[in-house]
Amino acid sequence: MEQRQETVEVEKQKNWTNKHRKKTLFSNKHLLPYWLILPTLLILAVLTIFPLGYSIYVSFQDFNTYGQPDGFTGSNYAEVVTSMTFWNSMGVTLLYTFGVVAFEMILGLFMALMVSKDTKVMGYLRWVLIIPMMLSPLVVGIIFRLMLNADMGIINYMLQSIGLPAVNWLGTSGTAFLSIMMVDIWQWTPMCFLIILAGLQSLPQDPYEAARLDGASRLQILKDITLPLLKPIIIVALVIRTMDALRMFDQVFVLTQGGPGRATEVISFLMYRAALRFSDYGYATAGLFILLLVTIVLSYGMIKLLTRNEKAGES
């Protein structure tokens, strides 16, 4: 009985808002905002929408030997998905993305939990940690190239000074892969940290008080209160970092050029080479569109995960 009354109330409210919305939508006052955002839309169209459309067009073009578009074809995509190098790069990219994002998220979460209470430490830490993010990835890459240098880099120097053997960081597949991951983790863990910290500090405080009275231990509070409340923030950080890591280019460009062999040849680097070295624009854009598709699917999946669990909690 009470339930039914409530739904009637909700219906009434809906009707009320609909009525009032209709009235204002067609009045001139309501058009003003669209006029105001028109310049931005134009700039967006020129800078984003047109290039995007053009690159889709390019990805369906056959290119002649002079690098000129030469008629519609679907063979670019066919060529990409049948090439071994592409799938190798896809594997490298996904492994790399999964590795760095997982590491950055866990480390960032851990750090945020450590300092969220201590406002003084946090004040300094925030400034220190923001520095890596402010540097250009290219600069970071160059710094790390110097540090990782097998003969005169500081990392090997330190290893040797404590009696460990020097490592040819960028010379072997495994360590080269780890090296580019390390650079990413160094540069982007702070971002995860900051996002999660901001999230932590915006959480309501009284559920914590309630949980303490209800008898929950610190670990139970973390598991039952903090993490679930933080989930939307964590997913946002996850999506941002995943999208970013999937298109990583700079570290590979500066540190390894995709090598040794093809051990660190991520998709964006592979396609950069295809386009600028071999002028194979069709192949390159097609490959990048497939990467875009992967990015969209992964991000969508993560966002779905967020909303689905929310619904599941209700039932």
Added chain:
Amino acid sequence: MEVRYENITKQFGETPVLENLNLTIHDGEFLVLLGPSGCGKSTALRMLAGLEDPTSGEIYIGNQPVTDMEPKERDISMVFQSYALYPHMSVFENITYPLKIRKVSKAERKKQADRVAEILEIGNLLKRKPKELSGGQRQRVALGRSLIREPNVFLMDEPLSNLDAKLRVHMRGEIKRLHTELGITSVYVTHDQTEAMTMADRIAIMEGGHLQQLAAPNEIYNKPTNKYVGGFIGSPAMNFVKGRYKGKEDRLDFDVFDFPIDHEWREIFERELSGDDLYLGVRPEDVQVSTTPQPGAVKGEVYVVEPLGKEMITIVRVGDHTVMACIEPDVDIEMNQEVWLQFKNHKLHMFDGKTEAKVV
């Protein structure tokens, strides 16, 4: 369990909130903390719960000092003024969370949730999230979470403030019943005096960081220890008339009327009064209104008449004073009519003009 506040002082930075609070709550007692907004009621509760540290003093639960204990170790359940529900959990998960922490089996949790939900009339809401509830529904969920277990002490911070009048009366009864059944020491904060009067074993009236009076409801009503308590309890509020003590003339002087006193009263006034000023306090229901002159009555003029159905409130101007009287609803009185007021002598209260403490 007995709860004791000993010399508790609490400051937030420089601002003092509670000063030297001494308060003992007996085992199994239902104590109501009553006071105006901002007087430190919630702060007092939160210190007992362990969410706030006293600046100085010690709190005891069952003779054990608890100031250094975590909330968890004190085994207290509390209804927060702000509800403090878990936003990501359903109503069911919210109210059974304390049981889940205590590793109670799922079947038992379900049973307890159903029991509590029935008392609080929230059975149809168990699957919803807090954000899908109205304020009053949320408040009942908060109440449910605290009533689902049997702690050492129940703390309730205005747990019914957001309910409609009817539901509030109903819940009042349910809480009182539960308390009688379980016999668990309870501290209940409210600024609704009807709630305080109907539910409390004893009422503690707080104001300005101090405990003003601690006594059973009837005593608080009939023997307020100072002018503040007299004016705070009772609706409509007690009338106060400022006057002077004229000992030599055997009377109290209230400008437009005199109040004769015998030597017994005189002795008391001589002993208790700090100066000559005093307040006469009389409850509206202790004022009699007649339309014809009466011996010893004070003449006044009707200012406003407010019929309330079961009674009628008449505001009468006597010189510069206004006196409120509750009278029978069928008395024929009009605005600006001349009336004669009589105070029931044994129901009068006299308060010191300076210290505002009770004199007689």
